Amino acid sequence: MPTPASAHTDLLSSNPSDGSVMDFVPDHVVLEFVEPVGVDPDSVQVIGPDGEDRAIGVLGSDTGRLVSVAMDPNEKQGSWQVRYRVLGLDGHVVSGRVDFSVGEASPALGGLELSPLAAGALIVLVAAGGYLLMAPRLARDLEGVR
Numbered sequence: 001m002p003t004p005a006s007a008h009t010d011l012l013s014s015n016p017s018d019g020s021v022m023d024f025v026p027d028h029v030v031l032e033f034v035e036p037v038g039v040d041p042d043s044v045q046v047i048g049p050d051g052e053d054r055a056i057g058v059l060g061s062d063t064g065r066l067v068s069v070a071m072d073p074n075e076k077q078g079s080w081q082v083r084y085r086v087l088g089l090d091g092h093v094v095s096g097r098v099d100f101s102v103g104e105a106s107p108a109l110g111g112l113e114l115s116p117l118a119a120g121a122l123i124v125l126v127a128a129g130g131y132l133l134m135a136p137r138l139a140r141d142l143e144g145v146r
């Protein structure tokens, strides 16, 4: 498979971007990777000021480079943290986080750990060329994002 020599996949951009301050919780958090990635429904958590995962649903785009998380725009103000763990084309799992705040930042969040992805699901995704698990209902949602 023709992949860049640059080894692991990486996050290209996100919305909200890291460190940004929003007026409201966005109705979607979108992560854009440099190449198609594999995800499962637990691949992305969006941790709210209460320390809980507030993501409603995780879905990928048909190009495989976008991962979108539906959110409730009526969520709380404070510090938010997006935590992701995705599978790159080279078979390596890459994880990272994006911090943003809504209104004023709140005290730092505790060290919640992202649950490991199910290995079986990842193997299926790789076999399908890096395409993502996608719920049809949420797929319509994603079209509104781009």
Ligand SMILES: [Cu+2]
Residues within 6 Å of the ligand: 007, 008, 009, 088, 090, 091, 092
């Ligand atoms: Cu790698």
